[in-house]
Amino acid sequence: GMGGVGKTTLAQLVFEDERIRTHFGNERVWICVSDPFDQIKIAQAIVESITKSSTDLSQLQLLLEKIKSTLSGKRFLLVMDDVWTEQSAKWEPLKNSLKDGLPGSRILVTSRSERVARMMGSVYLHQLDLISDSEAWLLLSRIAFSGRREEDCEELKDIGQEIAQKCKG
Known part of the structure; x- marks a missing residue:
């Protein structure tokens, strides 16, 4: 939906909901993506969020391996807020690093663009519209x-x- 309709607010309400906290425990990650889609910064932010400490890693492949090893066998929720890029090649490496999470893991994406949501492989689309x-x-x-x-x-x-x-x- 367009800017200002409440996508981020709705995602925050989901992220902070007690049932979500119980279901995902400490494996809840919130990343503000915005533009441009910087794979290294996004991967660093995910690593820092899931490890609860800063990282010196700056090579994408090492960051992706860290994400994969840390989330492997865990059920997680990753919120990627304000995604703009429609380039699937930028998203695929990160997506692949998340595949070893337990069934029930979820990635929630907010975007102004339905094309972005589809490119990222979204299963459920919820379009927020303006109110009357x-x-x-x-x-x-x-x-x-x-x-x-x-x-x-x-x-x-x-x-x-x-x-x-x-x-x-």
Whole structure:
């Protein structure tokens, strides 16, 4: 979905959910990818997250081997937030290093591009769309007018609806 619709927020809610924490334990990794897709930086971030310590490794192959050996036989959740690249050649080496995780391991990807999600081999796609103007107004008014007198709310209703329409939620 487009920027600002809540992809990262939804992924964070999943990542922090108590059931997810219980299911995956300490093998939960959050990586902010953004652009450009730097394989070495991403691999370093994964290694540091799963080993809970910094790494001096800077060669991609060594990093991928470390990921593979550390996650082998474990059930893990890897969240890759804000992925932009559509180049599968950049994704494949990392993907291959994750294949020895236990069944039930998951990779959750957020992206503005459905093509990215498909290129990464996503099985389930969840498209987040903009909310309607009336839903945006309801959300804004609940937050902005909570605990206020009704007269105050009426005075601000028109401008509030304009703001809600522009924000799209």
